[in-house]
Every structure is written in structure tokens, then in C-alpha cells.
Amino acid sequence: MAEAQGKLSGRPGICFVTRGPGATNAAIGVHTAFQDSTPMILFVGQVASDQRDREAFQEIDYRQMFGPGTLGLAKWVGEVHSAERLPEYISRAFHTAMQGRPGPVVLVLPEDMLTQAIAAPVLPRVEPVRAWPAPGGLRDLRTLLLAAERPFVIAGGSGWDAEAGAALQRFAENWQLPVGCGFRFQDTFDNRHPLYAGDVGIGINPKLAARIAAADLVIALGVRLGEMTTGGYTLLQAPRPRQRLVHIHSGPEELGRVYAADLMLQASMACAAKALESIAAPATVAWAGSAAQAHAEYEANQLADVVAPLDMSQVVKTMQRLLPPDTIYTNGAGNYSGWLHRFCRYHGLQHHGRTQLAPTSGAMGYGLPAAVAAALLHPERMVLNLTGDGDFLMNGQELATATGYGARKLISVVVDNGTYGTIRMHQERDYPGRVSGSDLFNPDFAALARAYGWRADHVTQTAEFESALARAIEAGTPTLLHLRLSADVSTSRTTLTAIRDTALQRVANGAARVWLWLSARVCAQRLIGCARPCSTGWARTWRAGVASMRLQARVHWVLKRPRAGQPRCAWWSKMPACHSSWSV
Numbered sequence: 370m371a372e373a374q375g376k377l378s379g380r381p382g383i384c385f386v387t388r389g390p391g392a393t394n395a396a397i398g399v400h401t402a403f404q405d406s407t408p409m410i411l412f413v414g415q416v417a418s419d420q421r422d423r424e425a426f427q428e429i430d431y432r433q434m435f436g437p438g439t440l441g442l443a444k445w446v447g448e449v450h451s452a453e454r455l456p457e458y459i460s461r462a463f464h465t466a467m468q469g470r471p472g473p474v475v476l477v478l479p480e481d482m483l484t485q486a487i488a489a490p491v492l493p494r495v496e497p498v499r500a501w502p503a504p505g506g507l508r509d510l511r512t513l514l515l516a517a518e519r520p521f522v523i524a525g526g527s528g529w530d531a532e533a534g535a536a537l538q539r540f541a542e543n544w545q546l547p548v549g550c551g552f553r554f555q556d557t558f559d560n561r562h563p564l565y566a567g568d569v570g571i572g573i574n575p576k577l578a579a580r581i582a583a584a585d586l587v588i589a590l591g592v593r594l595g596e597m598t599t600g601g602y603t604l605l606q607a608p609r610p611r612q613r614l615v616h617i618h619s620g621p622e623e624l625g626r627v628y629a630a631d632l633m634l635q636a637s638m639a640c641a642a643k644a645l646e647s648i649a650a651p652a653t654v655a656w657a658g659s660a661a662q663a664h665a666e667y668e669a670n671q672l673a674d675v676v677a678p679l680d681m682s683q684v685v686k687t688m689q690r691l692l693p694p695d696t697i698y699t700n701g702a703g704n705y706s707g708w709l710h711r712f713c714r715y716h717g718l719q720h721h722g723r724t725q726l727a728p729t730s731g732a733m734g735y736g737l738p739a740a741v742a743a744a745l746l747h748p749e750r751m752v753l754n755l756t757g758d759g760d761f762l763m764n765g766q767e768l769a770t771a772t773g774y775g776a777r778k779l780i781s782v783v784v785d786n787g788t789y790g791t792i793r794m795h796q797e798r799d800y801p802g803r804v805s806g807s808d809l810f811n812p813d814f815a816a817l818a819r820a821y822g823w824r825a826d827h828v829t830q831t832a833e834f835e836s837a838l839a840r841a842i843e844a845g846t847p848t849l850l851h852l853r854l855s856a857d858v859s860t861s862r863t864t865l866t867a868i869r870d871t872a873l874q875r876v877a878n879g880a881a882r883v884w885l886w887l888s889a890r891v892c893a894q895r896l897i898g899c900a901r902p903c904s905t906g907w908a909r910t911w912r913a914g915v916a917s918m919r920l921q922a923r924v925h926w927v928l929k930r931p932r933a934g935q936p937r938c939a940w941w942s943k944m945p946a947c948h949s950s951w952s953v
């Protein structure tokens with residue numbers, strides 16, 4: 370919830386937890402804030418100073434646990450030993466959380482320090498110091514743009530405000546640049562704008578992926594260029610992409626961290642876009658028309674085959690049709706989120722601020738608490754949480770928080786497919802037909818929600834969704850919609866059956882190849898009258914070679930038993946044991 374508040378407000382969300390189990394419980398939120406560059410401060414209790422290092426009750430060394438910042442949890446961990454210095458530490462925590470690349474800070478509060486009475490000064494409200502891009506860098510960027518033929522902008526990350534969102538749009542318009550949004554930062558650029566090309570994340574539109582791969586200049590604006598935004602570092606090859614790369618980011622430590630960009634500019638996003646819109650554009654650009662084509666491909670990707678009885682693309686489109694434009698959408702992790710990413714059109718920061726709360730860390734359980742936080746922070750706005758069944762079960766108890774604190778315009782749509790569908794998808798793809806631990810044994814989510822004081826409805830067919838959602842909006846009280854979806858409907862593009870069939874085909878093809886190879890060798894060996902079935906050219910490594918020999922000899926032995934008196938290939942059995950997957 371604190372992370373979501375940080376995302377929505379741009380100022381640190383505040384979270385207080387007890388020591389030990391409280392801190393470990395909060396770790397997933399800290400990690401989420403780190404990967405999303407969200408300002409957040411976690412205050413953690415600590416054992417009294419005179420008990421330290423005894424592994425006293427619930428004691429943990431939080432500097433070891435959460436720090437240092439380079440390891441990917443907290444940006445900074447401070448431990449306050451004197452109550453007199455609390456203002457200094459808290460002021461630093463706010464500055465650190467908001468400045469440079471925003472992120473989470475952990476402040477540790479030993480028990481004895483908490484009861485001291487002090488007369489420390491109250492420090493002024495912290496406003497983050499912001500960095501503008503260097504003017505020389507802007508000139509270089511202009512030169513790169515003028516030399517480009519197929520430029521592309523990927524925008525996202527944190528630290529934006531409404532003005533910066535509007536400035537980004539003007540920059541794109543001035544230069545007619547196609548713009549994609551980084552993974553789970555889809556609200557950075559208005560998805561309805563004719564220059565919008567789509568989201569650059571999991572399940573990316575293949576045409577968009579091809580466009581980025583074929584670009585000759587990529588301007589990464591605010592995004593970290595992580596694994597999800599770069600298609601596993603393939604759209605932009607690490608460390609030296611094929612495309613020319615301009616990387617603009619608020620954290621100097623992110624610049625050059627993975628990519629050797631052609632131009633790197635350190636700037637806060639609130640300033641960067643305003644600087645970019647001041648770069649003078651020529652009357653015409655070499656790539657005129659390509660942005661319109663990119664947008665047409667985005668629109669074409671909005672079309673999908675009809676799925677019966679429950680069509681998730683229609684569910685998302687119905688949501689957008691019925692819900693007000695400033696609705697905040699939240700989700701966690703799971704294949705279900707793919708429908709939201711593909712079909713929800715976020716409106717751009719200049720219109721309603723952030724409207725997408727979603728973890729780039731892929732933390733399941735994020736969406737519901739984020740939605741509760743959003744509903745309490747913005748009681749005038751609708752908040753819609755789309756969640757998987759596995760995802761919901763991670764933090765479903767937050768229904769009580771919503772009820773207890775009087776959230777109203779809050780809807781949670783649970784996509785119940787009875788499985789950790791993402792994991793099942795991977796199982797079918799790599800080990801077809803071998804399902805392991807991915808089934809879920811779900812409650813009646815609607816009944817569960819009613820027990821928490823929520824309204825609830827079941828939906829099993831596309832046609833039922835619209836009226837159920839309309840009732841939820843009308844009700845003005847938290848409502849859970851329990852959607853039952855066939856587990857076979859794996860993603861917005863394919864089914865489990867198709868994934869399994871393809872994988873089985875691959876396995877069959879592989880087996881056929883091995884069989885042909887073995888048969889060919891056996892035939893060759895018969896032809897040349899060789900007693901040894903295994904001679905040369907087998908596998909590259911010793912272990913694989915040993916394994917293939919054993920396999921070949923075994924198959925030979927089973928299928929082509931040698932004639933009496935003829936020496937059988939027994940020497941292979943003297944080979945050392947082999948532990949490769951080829952073992953037979």
C-alpha cells in the first residue's frame with residue numbers, strides 16, 4: 370500500500386512495521402519499490418541498543434538484510450541511535466527516497482530510542498532536488514535525431530508529473546516520433562494518441578518488437594531498460610545495441626550500467642521532457658508516416674479472436690467503456706495481467722496522473738493492496754483491481770482493510786482459472802503434460818468477499834460481465850466480481866492445448882531426429898562391418914559423448930541383438946557413469 374501511495378503521489382509512501390517478521394513481510398514491498406523506482410520509507414523497529422547482536426527477540430541486522438543499495442532492495446538503510454537526530458535521519462530519508470533515481474529507504478528505530486523525550490527542531494518539508502539535462506547533451510541528441518531514419522522512443526520510469534507528461538507529448542509531436550511505453554509504465558504516454566505505438570513489455574505486439582529491433586535510434590526516456598522492457602536484452606542487445614541508443618535517466622548509476630549508450634543524459638523526468646520539447650525540430654523528418662504506421666499496428670493488435678464463454682479482451686474493453694477516464698487500474702503478476710496490458714488504453718500522465726499501478730518486479734499479491742491504497746487516497750476516483758486467483762490469494766485479506774477504512778469506489782475482478790496459469794504455461798511448454806504443483810484449490814471468492822463486507826457477483830459469460838460491472842459502479846461500495854475462466858485460455862494469444870501440442874511435437878521431432886541418427890549409425894556400422902557402434906564424431910564433450918555412446922549401445926542391444934559369436938559392443942559399459950540428461 371505504501372508503494373502504491375508513493376507511485377500515485379510522487380512522495381514517499383510511509384510504512385511502519387514491527388521488527389523481524391514485520392520486516393521480512395515488508396521485504397516484497399521494498400523490492401517492488403526498488404524495481405519500480407518508487408519513493409517509499411519503511412520504518413522498522415529494532416531491539417534495544419543494550420540487547421544488540423545477541424539474536425534477541427526478532428532481531429535482524431537490517432543493514433545487512435536490506436542494503437547496500439546496489440543489491441536491489443533498499444536505496445539506503447539508516448539506523449537511528451539518538452532520538453535527537455531523528456529529524457536529520459528522516460529528512461535524509463525523504464531526500465534519498467525522492468532524489469536521483471527514486472526508491473525505498475529503510476529507517477531502523479531501536480526500542481530504547483523510541484521513548485526518549487527530545488526537543489529537536491522540526492525541519493522544513495522536503496522538496497526533491499531535480500536535475501536538468503546538460504545543454505550540450507541536448508544538442509547531441511538533436512544531431513542524432515537529424516541523422517536518424519527510424520527513431521523510436523521508449524518512455525517510462527518514475528519521477529514524472531503531469532507537465533512532464535504533456536511536454537513529452539509535445540516533443541513527440543514536434544519530431545513525429547513513435548512512442549512506446551516501458552513495461553508497466555503504460556500510462557506515461559496517452560495510449561489514444563496517434564503517435565502511440567504500444568507497450569514494450571511481456572507479450573509485446575510482435576510488430577512492435579520488430580519495429581524496435583529495426584530502429585536505428587532508440588531514445589530510452591526514464592526507463593531503466595530492464596529485462597522485461599528489452600525482451601530479455603534482445604530488442605536492445607546488451608551491452609552494445611545494434612541501434613544507436615540515447616539513455617536519459619534520473620540515476621547516474623543506471624547510465625552505462627548495462628548498455629553502452631551513444632548518448633547518456635542524467636536528468637529528472639520532471640525536467641527532461643520539458644528540455645526535450647525545446648529542441649528545435651525540422652519542418653519535415655525522414656521517417657514521416659512511420660509513426661502513423663506504428664499506431665495502426667497498435668490498433669490492429671487491439672483486435673482479438675472471440676473466446677467463449679468468457680472473453681477477457683471484451684472484459685477489459687467493457688471496463689474501459691463503463692469506467693470513468695480517471696479510473697486507476699491495478700494488477701499484480703500472472704498471465705491474466707496480459708489482457709490488461711494489451712487491451713487497456715491508459716490516458717497519459719497529463720490527464721489524470723498515474724492510472725496504472727502494477728509491479729515491474731512481477732510481485733504477485735500487489736494489485737489488491739495497491740487498489741485499497743488508491744481508493745483511500747483518491748476516494749473520488751474509481752479504482753479497479755484485476756487479479757488472478759493465485760495472485761488474489763497472496764493478499765486477499767486486504768479486503769478487510771478496505772472495509773475497515775471505508776473505501777467505496779473499489780472493484781476487484783478475480784480471474785479464477787483454478788491454476789497458477791503462468792507456471793502451468795511454462796510447464797506445458799517445457800515439460801508437456803507434466804503438471805506439478807500449479808493447481809489451485811480455490812474458495813468461492815464471491816462468498817469470501819461477502820464475509821469481508823463486500824458486495825460480490827459471479828460472472829461466467831462475457832454477456833454477464835457488463836451488467837455485473839454496471840451494478841458494481843452504481844453500488845458505490847467495494848465489490849468483488851468472481852470470473853470463472855477456463856484454464857485452457859492461457860494468454861490473449863494462445864491456449865494451453867496449443868502450447869502443449871507444440872511442445873509434444875517438438876519432443877517428437879527431437880526423438881525422431883535421435884532415432885534417425887542412431888539408425889544411420891547402426892546401418893553405417895553394419896555396412897563397414899565395424900564391431901564398435903561408437904567411433905568418432907559423437908558429442909562435443911566427454912560427458913555427452915559417454916552418454917550418447919551408452920544410449921546408442923543400449924538401443925542397439927535392445928533392437929538389433931548381435932548374432933551369436935559376434936563380439937558385442939561391451940566396452941561402453943566400462944565407461945564412467947554419466948549424469949547428463951542423456952543418461953539411460
Ligand SMILES: Cc1ncc(C[n+]2csc(CCOP(=O)(O)OP(=O)(O)O)c2C)c(N)n1
Pocket residue numbers: 702703704705706731732733734756757758759760761763784786788789790791792
Ligand atoms: C510473490 C510471487 N510469488 C511467485 C511468483 C511467480 N509467479 C509469477 S506468475 C505466477 C502465477 C500467477 O497465477 P495467477 O495469479 O492465478 O494468474 P494466472 O497466471 O493464472 O493468470 C507465479 C507463481 C511471483 N511472481 N510473485
Ligand SMILES: [Mg+2]
Pocket residue numbers: 703757758759784785786787788789790
Ligand atoms: Mg490463475
